[in-house]
Amino acid sequence: MKRGLIGYPLGHSYSKPIHEKLGGYPFEIVELHPDNFDSFMKEKNFVSINVTIPYKQQIIPYLDELDEKAKKIGAVNTVINQDGKLIGYNTDYYGFWWMLNHHKVMIENKKVAILGNGGATQAVKVVIEDMGAKEIIIVSRKSSDESISYEELYKQHNDIEVLINATPVGMSPKHDASPIELENFKHLESVVDIVYNPLRTKLMIDAEKLNLQTVGGLEMLVAQAKQAVEIFVDKTLSDQDIENVHHMIKSKKENLVFIGMPSSGKTTIAKILSEELDLPFVDLDEEIVRKSGKTIKEIFAESGEDKFREIEAECVLDHCMDEGRVISCGGGVIKNSKNIEHLKKKGYLIWIDRDLEFLKSDQNRPLCKDDETMKRLYLERYPIYKEAADCRIENNNSVEEIVNKIRTHLESRKTK
Structure with a gap:
């Protein structure tokens, strides 16, 4: 290994794309079992490494020199190998x-x-x-x-x-x-x-x-990597490099999750954006049908709403830790606060808010078969959407106008 990250476990790591973007070099992820740590350090078969849990303190006895920050902190997360001499740094600071x-x-x-x-x-x-x-x-x-x-x-x-x-x-x-x-x-x-x-x-x-x-912690990860890259290859990077890479990683890892009333347009809008952004599309209602082997109308008729919500919650769990997806949710997904919590972990929740007068009832929708039930749902759910959403997009105009509004909003997030 020339350059890479050591730690255990490492299934969660984003370090590879960050280092490769900032440093322009190949970067390996080495899930180093504690039984192999001693031999790895004694062999010194690397040029430079980042170090994460559980080795930030364990690594110090193997090093020949520490920079002042690492001495003061008593932990190391960056090591370079200078002709067999191991020098430790702390870029977490x-x-x-x-x-x-x-x-x-x-x-x-x-x-x-x-x-x-x-x-x-x-x-x-x-x-x-x-x-x-x-x-x-x-x-x-x-x-x-x-x-x-x-x-x-x-x-x-x-x-x-x-x-x-x-x-x-x-x-x-x-x-x-x-x-x-x-x-x-x-x-x-x-x-x-x-x-x-x-x-x-x-x-x-x-x-x-x-x-x-x-x-x-994502910005901390990118910022410490920026300083580690500067040590690895002896070059200077800017703060803008941190922001650019942070937004690159976030856009690849974050899901765009659409919530809103039935017939608000969220699924149509989500499909268009998934194509524009070249991101996979997930329709949670379709996932419920696939998982149950029944239509939504059949689930309600045979087992009632409680069973439907149970399957819906399972589908949320199935997909909440996906990365880089556009997810369209059923109108009632917000009724279960756990659904919102799970979807927010890797998702940005976009509420497509359409005025009641533009919402259309549908005999095939068990909970909004007519205008009266639609109105009741709207009044019941409106405050829940408001509390759950990360942003609200009003949808009382053309689809093209709304998609453009969302596109502009997503661009604006890159500067925050």
């Missing part, structure tokens, strides 16, 4: 610092809790110290001289203002997990999660429900 600054997360004079006590925590802690935090609390599963337990955090520190998750809890494939419950922290302003896969962790989604500032 820069990546985390850049992400906080880019999103204007206020740290100065704030009480900050950092969840976790591993290699990533050390870099996060030094950044937070350098940014002038008033108080820093390290939280771990077991209390120690350097950390408190989660139970102590809940009981004694419910006045924290910034929460940072530096644990892998919530990382794919265990994306249903969250390291902490947020409701008791009434002074909380910002939640930062260094996990980047899924794009929005359960912790972030919970924080969004509380109207807190949320920041996910």
Whole structure:
């Protein structure tokens, strides 16, 4: 291996396309089992590597030299091999610092809790110290001289203002997990999660429900890779390179999820956009029919709405961790809050909002057979769509106009 990433496990990694775009060189992902770590390091059969969990601290005894940041932090995520001499660096510091600054997360004079006590925590802690935090609390599963337990955090520190998750809890494939419950922290302003896969962790989604500032870990990953590339090949990259690669990765990994009332036009619009963007199209209603072997009308007639919603939820789970899809959902998918949570993890929810007067009832739709039932559904679901959606697109005009409006909106996201 010339250049690559070592860690275990690594099924979640986005590092290969990031390094290859920033550095212009082949980059390997090496899922290195702990039993093989010692021999790998002693063989030194690499030019340069990035290092992730669980080796950021374990690697230090194998190194001949550390840069000042790595010494101060006590963790290494970047190593170069200079004729057999291994030199360790920490670019997590820069990546985390850049992400906080880019999103204007206020740290100065704030009480900050950092969840976790591993290699990533050390870099996060030094950044937070350098940014002038008033108080820093390290939280771990077991209390120690350097950390408190989660139970102590809940009981004694419910006045924290910034929460940072530096644990892998919530990382794919265990994306249903969250390291902490947020409701008791009434002074909380910002939640930062260094996990980047899924794009929005359960912790972030919970924080969004509380109207807190949320920041996910993808930009940290790209920013630390930018500095690692500079070390690997001795060249200078710009901040714009970070933003360009971040948006490139996000556009490839993020699903566009369309929600809205029956006959709002979401499926037609989603199909057009999937073709324009060259992304696979998923119609959840069609997936329900395929999975059950019955039409939607037959499911309702034979088993009722509850059974239909059960199959719908299964189909959401089947597809919520897909990447780079355009997904059209049935009108009632938002009735189950878990569906919304799952779809948001790797999805951006676009609500196609059509005025009631333009919605059409249909005898083949079990829940909106006539104008009266359509009106009842509209009034019942409107506030749920409003709360669930990441953006609202009004659709009272031509399909071409609406598609253009969505295209413009998606372009505008690249500058945010």
